Amino acid sequence: MTDLAPPPSAGCRNAPVLKERGQREVFCGLTGIVWLHRKMQDAFFLVVGSRTCAHLLQSAAGVMIFAEPRFGTAILEETDLAGLADAHEELDREVARLLSRRPDIRQLFLVGSCPSEVIKLDLARAAERLTEIHAPRVRVLNFSGSGIETTFTQGEDACLASMVPVLPETEARELLVAGALPDVVEDQMLELLEALGIGPVRTLPARCADLDPSVGPNTVFALTQPFLGDTHAALIRRGARHIEAPMPFGDEGTTAWLAAIAREFGVSQERFEAVISAPRARARKAIAQASEPLKGKSVFFMPDSQLEVPLARFLTRECGMDAVEVGSPFIHDAIVGPDLDLLPAGPQISEGQDVERQLDRVRKARPDLTVCGLGLANPLEAEGLTTKWAIELVFTPVHFYEQAGDLASLFARPLNRKARLHLAKNTLGGLGADSPQPVS
Numbered sequence: 001m002t003d004l005a006p007p008p009s010a011g012c013r014n015a016p017v018l019k020e021r022g023q024r025e026v027f028c029g030l031t032g033i034v035w036l037h038r039k040m041q042d043a044f045f046l047v048v049g050s051r052t053c054a055h056l057l058q059s060a061a062g063v064m065i066f067a068e069p070r071f072g073t074a075i076l077e078e079t080d081l082a083g084l085a086d087a088h089e090e091l092d093r094e095v096a097r098l099l100s101r102r103p104d105i106r107q108l109f110l111v112g113s114c115p116s117e118v119i120k121l122d123l124a125r126a127a128e129r130l131t132e133i134h135a136p137r138v139r140v141l142n143f144s145g146s147g148i149e150t151t152f153t154q155g156e157d158a159c160l161a162s163m164v165p166v167l168p169e170t171e172a173r174e175l176l177v178a179g180a181l182p183d184v185v186e187d188q189m190l191e192l193l194e195a196l197g198i199g200p201v202r203t204l205p206a207r208c209a210d211l212d213p214s215v216g217p218n219t220v221f222a223l224t225q226p227f228l229g230d231t232h233a234a235l236i237r238r239g240a241r242h243i244e245a246p247m248p249f250g251d252e253g254t255t256a257w258l259a260a261i262a263r264e265f266g267v268s269q270e271r272f273e274a275v276i277s278a279p280r281a282r283a284r285k286a287i288a289q290a291s292e293p294l295k296g297k298s299v300f301f302m303p304d305s306q307l308e309v310p311l312a313r314f315l316t317r318e319c320g321m322d323a324v325e326v327g328s329p330f331i332h333d334a335i336v337g338p339d340l341d342l343l344p345a346g347p348q349i350s351e352g353q354d355v356e357r358q359l360d361r362v363r364k365a366r367p368d369l370t371v372c373g374l375g376l377a378n379p380l381e382a383e384g385l386t387t388k389w390a391i392e393l394v395f396t397p398v399h400f401y402e403q404a405g406d407l408a409s410l411f412a413r414p415l416n417r418k419a420r421l422h423l424a425k426n427t428l429g430g431l432g433a434d435s436p437q438p439v440s
């Protein structure tokens with residue numbers, strides 16, 4: 001099979017899916033602001049929420065490294081929650097104050113939260129009203145990061161989907177790549193696409209409002225993140241066409257992703273090979289080194305980041321792991337179907353969450369590695385299981401060839417740590433209780 005040929009159709013795409021509808025154990029969509037505010041340099045995210053929302057953002061974002069932060073919280077006080085104050089007037093005042101202080105802000109996102117949804121604060125109406133007041137300097141949009149029935153990656157999806165209806169119209173044939181990537185990774189991707197002769201290439205989100213893409217019936221788009229279901233639907237509503245492909249994780253995923261786009265743009269096999277061969281060889285070498293501790297180990301994915309299916313594909317096909325269960329909050333066939341095609345048959349595929357039942361299955365299977373949310377990792381570690389925080393996979397650069405080795409390392413690290421602890425424990429046991437303890 002040549003690299004430009006479509007991947008074979010088999011694997012888990014038609015495997016029965018266990019649908020779970022129970023208690024969920026996930027972070028809310030406000031988390032996405034932590035990486036989006038770094039990416040969009042002239043945007044500001046104003047969370048309309050409670051002190052809890054403010055605390056979540058501050059602790060998730062860590063130490064503020066910007067001279068001027070690009071997110072904040074308009075706190076709803078108890079009186080607002082009781083419906084006693086006009087929250088709209090208060091919000092207008094807050095926004096006016098913010099924009100007068102910060103002329104650098106060109107895009108303002110009003111971000112809904114559980115409290116703003118409880119009091120039914122209409123942020124779509126507020127965004128329209130505020131756009132009229134502050135246009136053309138500032139565009140005001142809104143999306144929800146509420147924790148009710150959402151997962152943490154849905155925040156980015158909701159944000160990007162809110163932008164699609166206001167993107168300018170175009171008739172041009174262009175490639176649009178959707179999904180927030182760290183700038184350095186995005187630059188690598190753009191270099192590869194340019195070397196393949198593919199262009200013009202636009203990105204969503206763009207680094208600033210002036211670079212926002214246009215969209216229309218001749219736009220074709222590719223996703224770099226599997227959690228962009230609403231963005232995918234919004235782009236299709238604007239007439240754009242999706243290029244289905246495995247996600248660009250690992251050597252195989254990156255190659256298949258680039259090949260799908262190359263086919264769309266009529267790139268020759270020779271040119272494709274010439275462009276990808278060196279970075280691909282580097283990726284293969286890095287994966288081979290980093291994945292040594294993963295070989296023959298089992299992995300269980302709890303549903304959390306929506307990255308589970310493509311990552312399971314990477315770990316099983318490129319790192320020699322066996323997947324026991326691959327759980328994902330949502331399984332969107334048009335987006336993760338190509339990854340499911342490649343995922344070797346065998347694991348239970350599950351969609352949604354019923355946390356207690358899933359934990360029972362984890363305890364029964366006792367996998368070598370469980371990929372799960374922060375709230376589940378500590379209790380499972382206490383039971384002797386080894387875990388990987390799913391959220392790290394979103395905060396760390398893991399896409400495309402140059403990061404493929406790092407991606408394998410992220411999964412190898414907890415297994416290496418466990419092996420070292422095991423060794424230290426045995427050494428201590430051998431030394432006896434009175435012997436001096438080695439310093440690690």
Ligand code: SF4
Nearest residue numbers: 028053056113114147
């Ligand atoms: S949006 Fe909801 S879940 Fe998220 S921090 Fe605020 S109150 Fe908590």
